[in-house]
Amino acid sequence: MPRLIRTYDDAAASGRFWIEPDSGRIVRSELVIDSMGMFGSVTVTFGPAPKLIPWMPLEMQDLYRLRERSAASAASRETTSLLLMSVEGHASYKNFRTFNVNTNEIIKK
Numbered sequence: 001m002p003r004l005i006r007t008y009d010d011a012a013a014s015g016r017f018w019i020e021p022d023s024g025r026i027v028r029s030e031l032v033i034d035s036m037g038m039f040g041s042v043t044v045t046f047g048p049a050p051k052l053i054p055w056m057p058l059e060m061q062d063l064y065r066l067r068e069r070s071a072a073s074a075a076s077r078e079t080t081s082l083l084l085m086s087v088e089g090h091a092s093y094k095n096f097r098t099f100n101v102n103t104n105e106i107i108k109k
Contacts, residue, residue: 011035025055037081039065049096060091 005013011033018028025046032041042062049056067081 007035037067062089
């Protein structure tokens with residue numbers, strides 16, 4: 001506490017990484033948060049990019065859901081939820097480029 005991702009109920013986010021054992025490179029990452037009827041997840045897939053040494057993010061999938069909890073029925077003690085909204089996104093990344101930066105150091109005595 002305090003959390004980096006803030007929610008009304010201070011819900012904790014969770015995540016995981018898929019790591020290539022031989023090289024230690026990250027292959028995929030996932031971030032998930034579930035708070036007061038709102039659910040969100042972001043998954044990023046990494047891979048090689050032409051002419052670049054580090055692996056780059058190649059795709060991102062995200063999912064967001066908003067649910068409304070309904071009261072338990074008299075016949076059952078289980079609560080159900082009604083899906084109010086669902087949003088899914090997909091992004092693909094390509095045409096990575098490198099940029100050169102030149103710097104000069106000025107030393108004043």
